[in-house]
Amino acid sequence: MERRSVIGGLGLGLAGAATLLSSGRAQAQGKSFTIALIPGLTTDAFYITMHRGAAAAAKALGVNLVFQGAPSFNPVEQVPVLDAVIARKPDALLIAPTDKVQLVQPLQGAVSAGIPVITVDTYIGSGVYQTGTGQADFPLSYIASNNTLGGQMGARALAKELGGKGKVYVSNIQPGVSTTDERTAGFIAEMKQNFPGITVLPTQFNDDDANKAAGQAQSVLARNSDLAGIFGANLFSAMGAANGIQQGGAGGKVKVVAFDAPQTIIGNIKTGLIDIAIAQHPAEIGWFGVAAAYAHLTGQSIPPAIATGFTIIDKQNVDDPAIQKFVYSA
Amino acid sequence: MTAAASTRHPPGSARGRRTLAALAAARAWIFLIVLLIVFEIWSQIAYGSTFLFSAFNIRSIAVFAVAPVLLGLGQTLVIISGGIDLSVGFTMGFAAVISAQVANSLGAVAGPGIGLLGGVVIALGATMIPGWINGVLVARLRVPPFIGTLGMYGVARGAAYLLANGTTVPVQNSWLTWLGNGRIIGIPAVVLIAGIVILIFHYALAETQFGQYTYAIGGNRQATLRAGVNVRRVTIILYMLSALTAGIDGILYTGRFAAGAPQAGEPLLLDSIAAVVIGGASLFGGSGTIIGTIIGALIIAVIQYGLVFLNVEPFWQFIAVGLVIIVSVLVDQSQRRLGGGRQDE
Numbered sequence: 001m002e003r004r005s006v007i008g009g010l011g012l013g014l015a016g017a018a019t020l021l022s023s024g025r026a027q028a029q030g031k032s033f034t035i036a037l038i039p040g041l042t043t044d045a046f047y048i049t050m051h052r053g054a055a056a057a058a059k060a061l062g063v064n065l066v067f068q069g070a071p072s073f074n075p076v077e078q079v080p081v082l083d084a085v086i087a088r089k090p091d092a093l094l095i096a097p098t099d100k101v102q103l104v105q106p107l108q109g110a111v112s113a114g115i116p117v118i119t120v121d122t123y124i125g126s127g128v129y130q131t132g133t134g135q136a137d138f139p140l141s142y143i144a145s146n147n148t149l150g151g152q153m154g155a156r157a158l159a160k161e162l163g164g165k166g167k168v169y170v171s172n173i174q175p176g177v178s179t180t181d182e183r184t185a186g187f188i189a190e191m192k193q194n195f196p197g198i199t200v201l202p203t204q205f206n207d208d209d210a211n212k213a214a215g216q217a218q219s220v221l222a223r224n225s226d227l228a229g230i231f232g233a234n235l236f237s238a239m240g241a242a243n244g245i246q247q248g249g250a251g252g253k254v255k256v257v258a259f260d261a262p263q264t265i266i267g268n269i270k271t272g273l274i275d276i277a278i279a280q281h282p283a284e285i286g287w288f289g290v291a292a293a294y295a296h297l298t299g300q301s302i303p304p305a306i307a308t309g310f311t312i313i314d315k316q317n318v319d320d321p322a323i324q325k326f327v328y329s330a
Numbered sequence: 331m332t333a334a335a336s337t338r339h340p341p342g343s344a345r346g347r348r349t350l351a352a353l354a355a356a357r358a359w360i361f362l363i364v365l366l367i368v369f370e371i372w373s374q375i376a377y378g379s380t381f382l383f384s385a386f387n388i389r390s391i392a393v394f395a396v397a398p399v400l401l402g403l404g405q406t407l408v409i410i411s412g413g414i415d416l417s418v419g420f421t422m423g424f425a426a427v428i429s430a431q432v433a434n435s436l437g438a439v440a441g442p443g444i445g446l447l448g449g450v451v452i453a454l455g456a457t458m459i460p461g462w463i464n465g466v467l468v469a470r471l472r473v474p475p476f477i478g479t480l481g482m483y484g485v486a487r488g489a490a491y492l493l494a495n496g497t498t499v500p501v502q503n504s505w506l507t508w509l510g511n512g513r514i515i516g517i518p519a520v521v522l523i524a525g526i527v528i529l530i531f532h533y534a535l536a537e538t539q540f541g542q543y544t545y546a547i548g549g550n551r552q553a554t555l556r557a558g559v560n561v562r563r564v565t566i567i568l569y570m571l572s573a574l575t576a577g578i579d580g581i582l583y584t585g586r587f588a589a590g591a592p593q594a595g596e597p598l599l600l601d602s603i604a605a606v607v608i609g610g611a612s613l614f615g616g617s618g619t620i621i622g623t624i625i626g627a628l629i630i631a632v633i634q635y636g637l638v639f640l641n642v643e644p645f646w647q648f649i650a651v652g653l654v655i656i657v658s659v660l661v662d663q664s665q666r667r668l669g670g671g672r673q674d675e
Contacts, residue, residue, distance in 0.1 A: 042496060043497070045498070048495075071488075202643070203644070208597060211394065211398075215394035215634060215635050215638075218394070219635045219636075222386055222390065223377070223638075236591075239589060247389075262498060263497070264589040266500075267588065273588070
């Protein structure tokens, strides 16, 4: 009894102190907003870089940034994190939803709790918001790079490297992931439309396993000794393809394009294992995400879509100081 | 379950069991040979070129199979003892990250050779921690292996990501990347290293008392205990060996891809268990061989490599591997029924 009441008293005291603290802070700063950022997964250089950009914007604007997420990219793990964040009642929510459909209801829950939602990198519904149609147009804005465009840029860079002719294929993780599917589709469409001299072989799926991607690259090479290029739709696809080509004794002969630019890929460009990287600008996505949320919270209007850029990194510019800010890092 | 049956086959008559296990391994050989013949004929008819008699293809498949084989080696011992180790995928990632970090930082100070040595020693030493804990959980605290190693799966995963700061660690050590990609008289170094480890494990399992105890524990733990075998100690060593092969796998992966990736082994876990089962081991324990696991891994590698080589729609790979697993287990079951007495149902 005695002990319980002491603990109860302590709890009450703590709660009181917390109330005092938070009201004191709110009074002192006038308006101190808390913005939550939920990435697709926490263990990925892309989202870690996005967090860096978001933190820079938060510091500049005097906003508290909360970064919470699940260790792997799936709704079953993301939704509980989302619910916990909603329970903490941030002033605005930035999220990279892990499923177009399954995240609609949980995010509706945030809106019902009075928390405005902005999606970053990935989207819900069709990704076209604030149109008054459909069940999933309620987020205020979608801030991301256009993955289809990224795939097209990869195709152009590779075609240029190959002089517009030769056999290429896409190494992809698995069908059904919106971003990598769009990159693949963009790459293939661009090759078919504008580069008649390029033959696109069937796409290989590697389950995000570099070992399998390497084996597939060697096998495709064994069947097509005139293979000229590979487009790796993500880190492990590109790493595996590059190793398969190296093991197959065709290093330098077969050009490898990597989508995304973590340190590992940059290192491989320097050693010549990989020829070209299509870097998204995740820090930019994070920066503009926080800025857009802040603009909304302070009564400004914001655009329903913000498209961020790409940078092509190759052996010529990899050591250029101006390029370093596009390399994914914490 | 097996009590009545196994008392007729106490640990002393392990030879009878080895004969059955040899039969189980033989069916894997038959699978592999049929597969190679079919692919060879297919390749000759469809493309007028050889599949099997190409040094390029053989070397590619060998390198491809190294990663699942190494995970499968330790897993074979654990499965024969009646357990399972679900943590090997992330133990591999844990070792991959540590070897990359140490090879980079120590290599920068003391040169790439010392960096590589330090990376190997520290990474393998570190894998002994999850291996030992797995063993203690299963052997002393009687936690079901499926649950205990599932817990370690999470712990090793988190530790690997923490050590890697959430991403992959690029390798800047030329000796380590040579280890992953170099060749000695035309044979890839990773294949040679895997070959040595395979020989040691094969010898330990087939020729030593330790190997006999492993089969005995999987066949009948109680009887083995009564026979005076230190079951706990043997079990702990088995899980540590499982972590050790995962660690070697992680180091070779890091060298090969010049990147220490925490999730390196995640997609390999199921392929490695499939290799053990196709190779003739029973998930109920008591049977299985190292050679069987090697053949099992080669079957999977040949299917996955060969179907790409033959230009088959990629999704057929999943179906083909799945069918081989099912047929393999069906053959195993009927063989046990005919073999008499060793039925586990």
